[in-house]
Amino acid sequence: MGNIVAKFGGSSLCDAGQFRKVRNILAMDARRIFIVPSAPGRRFDKDDKVTDLLYAMHRQHRDGGDWQATFQRVAERYLSIARELALKTDLEEQLNRIRLDVENGADEDYCASRGEYLNGLLLSDYLGFTLIDPKDYIFFTAQGTFDSERTNTALSRRLEGAPNAVVPGFYGSLPDGRIHTFTRGGSDVTGAIVARAAGAELYENWTDVSGFLMADPRIVKDALPIQNITYRELRELSYMGATVLHEDSVFPVHRAGIPTNIRNTNHPEHCGTLITHQAESRDGNHVISGIAGRVGFSIISIEKAMMNSEKGFGKRVLQAVEEAGLSFEHLPTGIDTLCVVLETSQLAPVREHVISRIMELTAPDTLTIHDDLGLIATVGRGMVHNPGTAARLFTALSREHVNVRMIDQGSSELSILVGVDASDFEASIRAIYHEFVQ
Ligand code: ASP
Numbered sequence: 001m002g003n004i005v006a007k008f009g010g011s012s013l014c015d016a017g018q019f020r021k022v023r024n025i026l027a028m029d030a031r032r033i034f035i036v037p038s039a040p041g042r043r044f045d046k047d048d049k050v051t052d053l054l055y056a057m058h059r060q061h062r063d064g065g066d067w068q069a070t071f072q073r074v075a076e077r078y079l080s081i082a083r084e085l086a087l088k089t090d091l092e093e094q095l096n097r098i099r100l101d102v103e104n105g106a107d108e109d110y111c112a113s114r115g116e117y118l119n120g121l122l123l124s125d126y127l128g129f130t131l132i133d134p135k136d137y138i139f140f141t142a143q144g145t146f147d148s149e150r151t152n153t154a155l156s157r158r159l160e161g162a163p164n165a166v167v168p169g170f171y172g173s174l175p176d177g178r179i180h181t182f183t184r185g186g187s188d189v190t191g192a193i194v195a196r197a198a199g200a201e202l203y204e205n206w207t208d209v210s211g212f213l214m215a216d217p218r219i220v221k222d223a224l225p226i227q228n229i230t231y232r233e234l235r236e237l238s239y240m241g242a243t244v245l246h247e248d249s250v251f252p253v254h255r256a257g258i259p260t261n262i263r264n265t266n267h268p269e270h271c272g273t274l275i276t277h278q279a280e281s282r283d284g285n286h287v288i289s290g291i292a293g294r295v296g297f298s299i300i301s302i303e304k305a306m307m308n309s310e311k312g313f314g315k316r317v318l319q320a321v322e323e324a325g326l327s328f329e330h331l332p333t334g335i336d337t338l339c340v341v342l343e344t345s346q347l348a349p350v351r352e353h354v355i356s357r358i359m360e361l362t363a364p365d366t367l368t369i370h371d372d373l374g375l376i377a378t379v380g381r382g383m384v385h386n387p388g389t390a391a392r393l394f395t396a397l398s399r400e401h402v403n404v405r406m407i408d409q410g411s412s413e414l415s416i417l418v419g420v421d422a423s424d425f426e427a428s429i430r431a432i433y434h435e436f437v438q
Contacts, residue, residue, distance in 0.1 A: 002201035007191030010041025012265035016084035038187040039115025058111040113171035120168030138172025155197035188249035211273030240292035288380035295374040320357035374425035384413040396435035
């Protein structure tokens with residue numbers, strides 16, 4: 001029988017009631033044997049996440065503030081879960097040890113990691129699963145980058161033949177044994193690492209939404225969920241701002257050919273979004289998979305007659321961009337024009353310098369900068385097989401009287417990118433959605 005790695009996010013494990021839901025979910029499929037928990041998240045709107053409290057506690061200790069009170073608030077979260085579920089773990093002893101460590105100046109990563117550690121401890125007790133502390137199996141280099149191969153060797157050996165395990169998310173250790181964390185939201189990454197090491201048939205990521213939506217629900221009311229998407233499509237969408245998963249959690253499972261399923265702990269009957277390596281056919285009749293976008297871009301447009309035959313023109317433009325320490329987002333080109341799309345916030349402090357440097361290096365006929373731009377990516381593996389997709393998209397935009405400032409269709413034909421004035425941004429997303437979805 002294959003195994004499933006199930007990662008549960010902070011809201012899925014925020015109190016005893018959520019722990020019960022998790023146990024019920026595991027009981028529904030015996031293949032769910034490797035569990036990766038986050039630290040307890042918010043129970044209600046204005047509540048604090050335990051991880052945020054732990055970071056605050058570390059700062060307070062460092063700055064001579066009242067860290068003990070914050071520690072007590074953290075402790076209470078775990079004590080109430082343990083009490084309500086009648087767990088046997090000696091939590092007081094664990095908490096005392098952590099309190100002592102903080103008193104003795106434990107560093108930030110150690111403090112933050114205790115959120116996952118303690119939740120893993122309680123969950124393993126509640127489920128009757130073995131606790132595997134990631135400090136012994138998830139490794140970083142001395143520079144703090146994740147050491148994927150060393151980790152995979154050690155962790156797969158540990159998981160081999162293990163009947164079950166709880167592996168707390170978010171942290172591992174440095175070569176000198178100190179605790180080191182991933183960036184925020186990093187339990188997603190741990191889940192993907194465990195899935196790869198376990199040779200899982202599926203990586204389930206349980207959260208509080210029923211998968212990805214085809215568009216931002218703040219812009220498109222009642223946007224439909226995406227049932228099936230490929231890792232490459234997902235990359236295009238998350239690059240443009242759609243976030244549900246930590247970016248680094250895609251790589252380990254994608255490379256190992258393991259699908260990821262985003263599921264909702266509060267609605268386990270919903271099949272969520274399945275992310276696969278390759279999807280044969282499209283589900284439903286939508287040509288597109290999703291739409292995502294961001295505002296806050298500027299376009300530098302450089303025009304020069306016969307630019308196409310001038311050797312090294314593009315290189316000199318990019319040299320000016322690089323010298324200013326900027327990274328560009330897109331580079332649409334025409335016969336006599338070249339545009340560089342950048343984030344306005346990055347450009348602002350060096351704007352004058354970049355302009356004069358481009359002028360100096362390329363002597364263009366004209367150079368203009370257009371600010372307040374929104375970029376919208378319409379993504380879908382089905383677009384390539386559907387002639388006329390671009391025509392439909394631009395017709396939908398022109399019906400809304402949207403002035404399209406830039407078009408870029410990547411050679412992958414997985415997405416069409418348009419640049420519009422920020423004031424047209426939301427209307428454009430709605431127009432595209434209604435054209436292709438409903
Ligand atoms: N607890 C950590 C955070 O809040 C990691 C995670 O939840 O994935 O960022």
